[in-house]
Amino acid sequence: MSTTATTIDPEHRRLGEVAMVGRDRWEEIHRRARAGGSIRAIARELELDRKTVRRCLRQTEWKPYRRAARTDTLLAEHAAYLRRRAAQVGYSAQVLFQELRRREYGGSYETVKRFVRPLRAAQLHAAVTRTRFETPPGLQSQIDWGQARVRLATRLELRHVFVLTLGYSRRSVYVPCLSETLGDLLDAHEQAFAHFGGHTQEHLYDRPRTVCAPAGTNGVRWNTTFKAFADFWGFEPRLCRAYRAQTKGKVESGVKYLKRNFLAGRQFRDDLDLCEQLAEWTATVADVRVHGTTHERPMDRFAREREALVPAPTGRAFRLQAPLTRVVATDYLVSVDTNRYSVPFTLIGQPVEVRRRDGHLEMRHRGQVVATHPVLGGRHQLRILPEHGPGPIARNARLRYSTGEGSTGAVPLDVEIRDLACYEAAYGLGGAE
Numbered sequence: 001m002s003t004t005a006t007t008i009d010p011e012h013r014r015l016g017e018v019a020m021v022g023r024d025r026w027e028e029i030h031r032r033a034r035a036g037g038s039i040r041a042i043a044r045e046l047e048l049d050r051k052t053v054r055r056c057l058r059q060t061e062w063k064p065y066r067r068a069a070r071t072d073t074l075l076a077e078h079a080a081y082l083r084r085r086a087a088q089v090g091y092s093a094q095v096l097f098q099e100l101r102r103r104e105y106g107g108s109y110e111t112v113k114r115f116v117r118p119l120r121a122a123q124l125h126a127a128v129t130r131t132r133f134e135t136p137p138g139l140q141s142q143i144d145w146g147q148a149r150v151r152l153a154t155r156l157e158l159r160h161v162f163v164l165t166l167g168y169s170r171r172s173v174y175v176p177c178l179s180e181t182l183g184d185l186l187d188a189h190e191q192a193f194a195h196f197g198g199h200t201q202e203h204l205y206d207r208p209r210t211v212c213a214p215a216g217t218n219g220v221r222w223n224t225t226f227k228a229f230a231d232f233w234g235f236e237p238r239l240c241r242a243y244r245a246q247t248k249g250k251v252e253s254g255v256k257y258l259k260r261n262f263l264a265g266r267q268f269r270d271d272l273d274l275c276e277q278l279a280e281w282t283a284t285v286a287d288v289r290v291h292g293t294t295h296e297r298p299m300d301r302f303a304r305e306r307e308a309l310v311p312a313p314t315g316r317a318f319r320l321q322a323p324l325t326r327v328v329a330t331d332y333l334v335s336v337d338t339n340r341y342s343v344p345f346t347l348i349g350q351p352v353e354v355r356r357r358d359g360h361l362e363m364r365h366r367g368q369v370v371a372t373h374p375v376l377g378g379r380h381q382l383r384i385l386p387e388h389g390p391g392p393i394a395r396n397a398r399l400r401y402s403t404g405e406g407s408t409g410a411v412p413l414d415v416e417i418r419d420l421a422c423y424e425a426a427y428g429l430g431g432a433e
Contacts, residue, residue, distance in 0.1 A: 021052060026062040031295065033057055064122070074107035075115060082115060091120035135167040138308025140238075141200040142167060143189075145180050145208075146255035150274060151267035153349075159274070162188035165254045166200060168308075169301035170291050172254040174262075174278055176271065178325045178351060182210045186229050187324050190317055193233070194338075196302075198309030202236040212239065232318045234310055261285065270349065272329035323353035323364075332388055336361060339376040342388040 021029075025046065032042050039057070043050040075082075078100055089095040093113040097105075100112065146161045162175040162185070173195045175188040193199050205211050213221040220239065222230075230237045262281045268274040287299045294301060317337070326334045332345040336354055343352060343363055353364045356375070363371040373383050 021048075021056060023062050026056050026059075029053055029056045074105065075111055078103065078105060079115070082112075083119065086116055086119050087123065091116055091123060093117075136308075137168040137305035138200055138310070140167040140202050140204055141165060142204045144206065144252060144255055146258060148259055148263055150176075150263060152270055152274070153268075159271075160184070161255070161258060162192075163254050163258065164189070164192040164203075166196070166302065166305060167204075169298050169305045170254075170294060171196070171287060171298040171302045171305075172258075172282075174258055174282060176274055176278065178327065180208070180210065181325070182223065182225060183324050185210050186226070186318060189229070189233075190337075193312040194314075196309060196312075197306070198311045199233065199235055200309060202238050203230075204238050204240060206240055211237065229318050233312075257286070270329045271327045272331075272333070272335060275335070323355045325351055326354055327351050333382070333384075334363060338379045339381045340383070341371065341373045341376075342384040343371045344388050345390050 025048075028046065029042055029048075032045070033039075037045075039050050039053050042048070043053045046053075081103075082096060082100075085096065085099070093109070093116040096116060097109045097112040100107075142165050144163050146163055148159060148161065149156045150159050151157075160177045160180050162177060163172055165172040173192040175191050177184040177188060207214070209223070211223055211226050213223070222237070226237070262278065262285075266277065268277060287302075288297050290297055324336065326336070328334055328343055328347045328350055330348055332342055332348055333340040334343055334352060334354065341361060341363070343365075347365055347370065350365060352370065355362045355364070359375055361373045361375055362369055363373075371385070371388065373385075376383055
């Protein structure tokens with residue numbers, strides 16, 4: 001397990017304050033001691049003096065290090081004034097010295113500097129050691145977007161990744177999208193609700209225009225469609241304080257973790273392969289690693305949070321009329337709500353817009369309707385129309401995939417997928433535009 005190192009400011013070194021132990025290090029010392037670690041072993045592993053480890057173990061609670069201020073005889077009568085006034089003038093020894101001169105102080109500027117220095121150091125240390133805001137199970141989720149260039153086949157492509165992190169368990173869901181439109185935002189929410197089997201009581205956001213308009217004199221002006229979506233699902237949207245994005249640090253940590261752990265060095269055949277690899281990594285790595293803050297696996301904490309979530313009934317959805325954007329996979333299929341539908345194979349690698357209309361999915365490319373399918377019931381179903389395939393290959397596929405279910409065309413997902421290069425070589429077919 002990695003341990004966060006205590007950063008020692010050069011000024012602290014000069015003042016001999018290297019003995020200061022931060023909260024994270026103090027808690028790690030106690031955790032290792034409870035696990036049976038000896039003082040010698042803990043000191044060696046954390047690169048601390050044994051006396052420091054022993055002193056920390058004697059303490060029942062962590063207390064920040066504070067150096068006692070030296071009070072010159074001439075400064076003693078002004079000490080209370082300086083402690084009260086220092087923060088108001090930004091811990092400026094020069095300003096305080098000028099004010100003391102008007103109060104008939106006869107000492108030197110250097111004496112004032114020595115007095116103010118530990119006050120400034122304590123303030124800086126308090127600023128870096130923020131108390132982390134923890135929430136009970138089922139109360140809050142944090143939502144954010146991350147952007148990354150991913151290698152799809154031979155090209156680098158920009159993808160926007162929707163991230164929703166449960167505040168208590170730190171379990172996250174990741175949904176790659178082509179953009180950050182309102183349609184993408186709401187569709188990704190519903191995928192997250194299906195993934196967790198529910199949602200928290202409130203969701204915390206930055207202030208994107210898909211959620212709210214810029215703050216005005218009349219308070220928050222919610223995006224009308226987004227507010228209807230929140231009411232439909234029964235959660236309360238909340239906003240970070242302006243210019244205080246660190247209030248949703250849990251999800252921002254999740255975005256960094258995704259980029260550094262999952263995306264580093266990976267490449268993908270297409271967007272479908274990206275989603276499949278991401279789902280496998282989430283289940284086998286992200287959900288089961290020991291979290292650096294909670295010191296527990298997100299899945300273990302989720303077991304305690306699951307019952308506190310607001311249930312998300314299967315099959316329920318906020319049917320947004322705005323189109324969803326999807327990229328056609330190498331098997332000329334488009335994924336919508338975990339089900340997959342075919343489009344003409346010449347559109348492989350191209351974006352299509354998907355609209356829901358009266359129980360059907362209408363798929364468009366450059367404004368033209370390229371496919372229409374009835375919405376499949378259930379999850380992880382597949383529908384292929386033979387005319388969407390490359391000629392004779394499609395007829396063979398129909399015979400191989402047929403399930404005898406009449407005109408539905410629904411087939412299982414264990415479909416053989418071949419590289420189009422073999423089709424082109426066999427039939428002299430041109431590639432996608």
